[in-house]
Amino acid sequence: MTALSPLAPASFPDMPVVRGVALAGHACGVRYAGRTDLLLVEMATGTAAAGVFTRSLTASAPVEWCRDAVAKGRARVLVVNSGNANAFTGSVGVASVKRTVDKAAALAGCKASEVYIASTGTIGVRLPDEKITAALADARGKLKEDAWLDAAKAIMTTDTFPKGATRTATIDGIPVVINGIAKGAGMIAPDMATMLSYVFTDAALPAKVLQDLLSKGVQRSFNCITVDSDTSTSDTLMLFATGKAGNPAVKDAKDKRLADFKAKLFDLLTDLAHQVVRDGEGASKFVAVTVTGAAGGRAARRIGMAIANSPLVKTAVAGEDANWGRIVMAVGKSGEKADRDRLAIRIGGVLVAEKGEVAAGYDEGPVAAHMKGKEIAIDVDIGIGKGKATVWTCDLTHAYIDINGSYRT
Amino acid sequence: MTALSPLAPASFPDMPVVRGVALAGHACGVRYAGRTDLLLVEMATGTAAAGVFTRSLTASAPVEWCRDAVAKGRARVLVVNSGNANAFTGSVGVASVKRTVDKAAALAGCKASEVYIASTGTIGVRLPDEKITAALADARGKLKEDAWLDAAKAIMTTDTFPKGATRTATIDGIPVVINGIAKGAGMIAPDMATMLSYVFTDAALPAKVLQDLLSKGVQRSFNCITVDSDTSTSDTLMLFATGKAGNPAVKDAKDKRLADFKAKLFDLLTDLAHQVVRDGEGASKFVAVTVTGAAGGRAARRIGMAIANSPLVKTAVAGEDANWGRIVMAVGKSGEKADRDRLAIRIGGVLVAEKGEVAAGYDEGPVAAHMKGKEIAIDVDIGIGKGKATVWTCDLTHAYIDINGSYRT
Numbered sequence: 001m002t003a004l005s006p007l008a009p010a011s012f013p014d015m016p017v018v019r020g021v022a023l024a025g026h027a028c029g030v031r032y033a034g035r036t037d038l039l040l041v042e043m044a045t046g047t048a049a050a051g052v053f054t055r056s057l058t059a060s061a062p063v064e065w066c067r068d069a070v071a072k073g074r075a076r077v078l079v080v081n082s083g084n085a086n087a088f089t090g091s092v093g094v095a096s097v098k099r100t101v102d103k104a105a106a107l108a109g110c111k112a113s114e115v116y117i118a119s120t121g122t123i124g125v126r127l128p129d130e131k132i133t134a135a136l137a138d139a140r141g142k143l144k145e146d147a148w149l150d151a152a153k154a155i156m157t158t159d160t161f162p163k164g165a166t167r168t169a170t171i172d173g174i175p176v177v178i179n180g181i182a183k184g185a186g187m188i189a190p191d192m193a194t195m196l197s198y199v200f201t202d203a204a205l206p207a208k209v210l211q212d213l214l215s216k217g218v219q220r221s222f223n224c225i226t227v228d229s230d231t232s233t234s235d236t237l238m239l240f241a242t243g244k245a246g247n248p249a250v251k252d253a254k255d256k257r258l259a260d261f262k263a264k265l266f267d268l269l270t271d272l273a274h275q276v277v278r279d280g281e282g283a284s285k286f287v288a289v290t291v292t293g294a295a296g297g298r299a300a301r302r303i304g305m306a307i308a309n310s311p312l313v314k315t316a317v318a319g320e321d322a323n324w325g326r327i328v329m330a331v332g333k334s335g336e337k338a339d340r341d342r343l344a345i346r347i348g349g350v351l352v353a354e355k356g357e358v359a360a361g362y363d364e365g366p367v368a369a370h371m372k373g374k375e376i377a378i379d380v381d382i383g384i385g386k387g388k389a390t391v392w393t394c395d396l397t398h399a400y401i402d403i404n405g406s407y408r409t
Numbered sequence: 410m411t412a413l414s415p416l417a418p419a420s421f422p423d424m425p426v427v428r429g430v431a432l433a434g435h436a437c438g439v440r441y442a443g444r445t446d447l448l449l450v451e452m453a454t455g456t457a458a459a460g461v462f463t464r465s466l467t468a469s470a471p472v473e474w475c476r477d478a479v480a481k482g483r484a485r486v487l488v489v490n491s492g493n494a495n496a497f498t499g500s501v502g503v504a505s506v507k508r509t510v511d512k513a514a515a516l517a518g519c520k521a522s523e524v525y526i527a528s529t530g531t532i533g534v535r536l537p538d539e540k541i542t543a544a545l546a547d548a549r550g551k552l553k554e555d556a557w558l559d560a561a562k563a564i565m566t567t568d569t570f571p572k573g574a575t576r577t578a579t580i581d582g583i584p585v586v587i588n589g590i591a592k593g594a595g596m597i598a599p600d601m602a603t604m605l606s607y608v609f610t611d612a613a614l615p616a617k618v619l620q621d622l623l624s625k626g627v628q629r630s631f632n633c634i635t636v637d638s639d640t641s642t643s644d645t646l647m648l649f650a651t652g653k654a655g656n657p658a659v660k661d662a663k664d665k666r667l668a669d670f671k672a673k674l675f676d677l678l679t680d681l682a683h684q685v686v687r688d689g690e691g692a693s694k695f696v697a698v699t700v701t702g703a704a705g706g707r708a709a710r711r712i713g714m715a716i717a718n719s720p721l722v723k724t725a726v727a728g729e730d731a732n733w734g735r736i737v738m739a740v741g742k743s744g745e746k747a748d749r750d751r752l753a754i755r756i757g758g759v760l761v762a763e764k765g766e767v768a769a770g771y772d773e774g775p776v777a778a779h780m781k782g783k784e785i786a787i788d789v790d791i792g793i794g795k796g797k798a799t800v801w802t803c804d805l806t807h808a809y810i811d812i813n814g815s816y817r818t
Contacts (some may be wrong), residue, residue: 058741058749088737088749090766123734124767159497185723187738228720228736229638231742309427311637311720311805312596312813319814325532326639327498331469333640340467340497357499358533396720398807404721 007286007374007394008161009277014168015148018177020044020242024142025154028135030128031121038132039154040139041198041401042108044242047076049116050210052218060087061094061116063234065101066227069113071209074242076110077197079117079132079153082183086119086127087233096129103133107140112167113178118196120183120238121157155196158403159185161280165271169203169264172257174247176203178265182272186281186404188227197222197237197272203261204243205250213262214239224301224391227280229309239265248266249338277392282399283347285317287376287392294387299336304391306334307378314396320371323363324352327378341385348375357404416687416695416783416803417570424557424575427586428611429651433551434563437544439537440492447541447550450487450607451517453479453651458484458525459619461627463644465534470503471526472643474510478522483586484649485519488541490562491592495536496642497526505538506618506687512542516549526603527645529592530566556635560591561755564605567812576762578612578673581666583656585612587674591681592760594811597636597688606631606646612670613652614659620672621662623648630678633800636689637809638718651738683805686801692809694726696801703796708745713745713800716787723805729780731773733761736787747809751792756788790816 021043025036051070053063079100086093101115108115110370118129144150152162163182168175184195199214211383218237250257278286289307307313316323324345331338341356348370351359370376375394430452434445460479462472488509510524519522526534561571569585572591577584592605593604609621628644659666687695699715703709716722716739725732740747750765757779760768779785785804 052740056741057743057745057747058737058752078790085734088734088752089760089764090764092766123737124735124762126767208510230719230721230738233738233741253445310639312639315810315813318810321815325494325497325534328467328532328640329465329642332463332465332642334466336466338466341499343467343497353497353533355499357497357501358535379415396810398810401724401727401805401807401810404724406730 003160005160005279005283007283009275012149012162013164013166014267015179015409016177017145018242019244020047020178021148021200022143023149024139024144024149025150026135026142027137028131029366030081030131036140036154037082038135039080039151040136040143041076042143043240044244046076047240047242048073048205048207048210048239049250050207051212051236051238054232054357056231056233058088058233059086060119060234061097062086062119063096063236064118064409065097066236069116074114075116076114077104077108079104079115080196081119081132082155082157083120083121084119084125084127085123085234087123089124089126092126096127098133100129103136107136113388116238117141118234120155120196120234123233136369148179148181155183157183158281159183161279163272163275163334165268167263167268168265171203171247171250171261173404174245175246176201176245176261178268180268181273182276184276185279186228186234187230188225188276188280192304195232195235199239199268201241202245203241204245204247209250209253210241217269221266221273225273225277226305226308226390226391227277229307232248241408254297274392277394280394281359281403283394284397285374285376285395286395287317287378288390289378289384289393290390292383292388293385295337295385296387297389300387300389301391303331303334303336304389305332308391308393309379311396317330317376318395318397322352322367325382331380337384338382339384342381344381346379411529412569414569414688414692416692417747418684419461421571422556422573422575424573424588425586426554427609427651428653429456430609431552431554432560433548433553433557434530434556434559435461435544435548435551435624437540439540445563446491447544447548448489448560449545449552450560452649453485453653455652456698457482457614457616457619458647458784459616459623460647461623461644463641465640465642467497469494469528469643470498470506471495471528472645474506475525478525481522483523485523486511487541489605490528490541491566492530493528493534493536494530494532494643498531498535499531499651501535505536509538509541518546523649527565527643529605529643529694533641548739553603557590559589560579564592567594567690568592568688570688572668572681574677574680576673576677578660578670578672580612580656583654583813585610585654585656585670587699588678589614589677589681591685593685595637596639596641597634597685597689604641604644608677610650611654613654613656614650616743618659618662619650621647626675626678630675630682634686635714635717635800635802636686639718640712671784678780682803689803690812691806692784692803693806694804695784696726696787696803697799698802699799700786700789700791701797702794703793704794705796706707706748706798709796709798710741712740712745713798715739716789717800717802720805727804727806731761731776731780736789740789742774746793747791748793753789753790753792
């Protein structure tokens with residue numbers, strides 16, 4: 001068992017009820033012993049759904065199911081198991097999804113297309129879905145409105161802490177709740193979403209508005225984190241809205257009445273994404289890389305990711321070494337427009353290099369002190385444009401290798 | 410001091426003389442104590458030169474010098490120091506190059522544009538070039554035709570063994586010698602060349618032919634290796650031809666009389682590239698990833714590199730875990746065309762997965778045994794086209810983190 005991440009939050013947040021959402025964590029024995037491994041969520045009739053999924057070309061069967069189902073925009077049930085990803089399991093895996101969906105739909109009395117499913121864990125091993133379908137009725141019996149911590153725990157794999165976040169917002173003066181949970185620690189370099197994250201609100205919003213908000217929100221949150229540059233076959237981020245808050249109808253994501261909801265939603269997505277990084281496999285430091293002055297926003301993100309994914313930068317951070325030469329290297333390999341002699345690099349707010357060389361009068365003392373902390377700030381100004389982006393990562397430590405050299409054993 | 414790589418060759422090859430080439434390794438004290446850190450090579454009048462260099466946008470001052478000089482295609486002197494990369498050192502770094510080149514040219518009695526220079530080591534620290542220029546006369550006094558091992562040793566940084574290779578070929582019946590040396594162990598994901606590698610031949614070949622051969626040869630050798638996905642600011646591969654072998658003039662790289670020379674040159678480049686991987690920082694296993702059936706050759710290489718650069722694949726190899734699901738993941742994240750249900754994966758020649766799932770009757774026994782060896786073979790057939798490529802890498806171990814968490818201290 002891996003020790004709690006030193007970057008873990010002090011506690012799981014106090015999550016209020018989202019009217020129309022009931023949850024249960026359950027132990028069905030897919031792979032893990034002595035812990036829950038099945039999450040069941042049921043949502044009120046009329047719940048709208050939106051989702052973004054991995055762009056991996058080897059996506060899992062559950063991801064393919066959800067991609068199709070979310071096109072209809074309705075949700076009633078969510079079933080997630082941990083311990084087995086049901087990925088690269090061929091027609092057997094597709095049949096597992098179908099059986100689980102059918103059983104859940106029958107129990108809830110809804111359409112199959114209103115059931116969403118996800119599996120996370122080992123790739124390439126047949127999912128014993130009979131354990132899931134056999135457990136669904138018992139799990140239903142445990143459904144509660146306040147089981148958010150149980151829900152977050154049931155979907156953990158190599159995570160060392162459960163991840164949740166909550167915000168309240170108003171839509172046209174009506175208060176609404178937004179709760180979210182997430183899991184993920186390794187194979188984190190989302191390209192459309194992260195490993196698994198589910199966000200629930202009692203706001204009344206049509207699926208199209210939810211999808212617009214989610215697709216935009218993911219770009220600056222989950223799509224800006226990386227633990228190890230490896231993109232999962234199962235990345236899923238979904239947003240469900242039960243409509244129980246009774247706010248007036250809003251039909252356009254750009255409607256000004258959604259400004260507060262949008263801000264709170266994006267903030268919550270960023271919070272959850274940060275928690276995933278803070279539980280990055282083996283992480284001992286949380287690193288924020290901010291790139292400014294790039295040719296454009298996309299270029300800034302790519303340069304940030306080149307820095308955040310560099311094993312040499314990440315091992316230097318782990319070693320508390322302010323080795324800024326490796327940051328220069330990573331900018332250079334990003335493939336994005338840059339001019340060596342216009343770069344400026346700050347670590348912990350201190351200017352370390354500019355105009356193609358070490359900064360005049362650079363004193364490594366305060367920077368070395370910053371490197372000993374748990375929160376590392378790397379700021380790079382490319383000096384050629386207005387593009388900016390912030391991405392987040394963790395360091396690369398011995399524990400990452402311990403965890404991943406023997407994951408299946 | 411890092412222990413000898415377990416993947417090191419049994420011994421340094423017995424390198425014959427290349428007529429027209431004399432070498433010396435010398436200790437000038439740039440950074441290291443108790444070892445040589447300066448390589449000086451002088452070549453006969455009329456030596457032709459070709460080179461390929463890093464595509465990093467933060468390339469070092471020495472790389473910029475060499476790129477300009479090689480356009481003239483002539484060489485007389487090569488000066489390489491280890492311990493300091495003279496990269497991101499601004500105008501001070503450019504001045505260091507100029508002083509070193511001028512001193513070397515004056516001593517050899519040649520033009521500045523016939524002098525090539527390289528620096529390898531820490532980025533962002535001013536190069537004390539006065540130590541180099543002060544040592545050049547002494548180094549000249551030590552020049553010998555048979556100092557190949559000394560030469561290979563002088564350019565090492567985190568390398569645990571000196572790297573050399575030799576081949577003989579015939580051009581139109583005339584025997585010629587090809588000798589090469591290389592260095593590199595980390596920051597290895599060359600995009601035009603590797604860290605540093607120099608190849609010398611006594612063949613008489615014009616610079617244009619050398620450049621054509623080198624540009625082609627690098628594609629399947631140095632450009633197909635990766636240790637840590639990080640591309641250096643200093644990657645340099647050069648080929649020098651003294652013309653002393655007396656073979657008849659050949660003016661086109663496609664001339665059939667060059668077939669044997671070309672084959673031997675490419676073989677030598679692959680040999681040196683493999684030695685770099687075998688000395689990859691912390692490496693305990695050498696991994697060959699062969700991709701077939703991709704949409705094209707470039708797609709095959711990119712898929713191979715996605716596998717070879719995946720920290721999850723590399724840590725699984727280190728842990729001797731045949732976790733082929735991570736290979737599926739890496740194919741999926743490569744961005745290249747693939748169809749999950751047409752993939753076939755072999756490890757150590759054993760079919761482990763095909764048609765979107767684990768192979769029928771798959772027995773992990775022989776694969777587990779293969780994973781315990783030092784030479785790991787991963788073969789992936791994409792099943793959609795004729796593109797193929799082989800790339801080489803090493804595993805990711807605790808030693809990589811040890812080496813890179815404290816490189817500067």
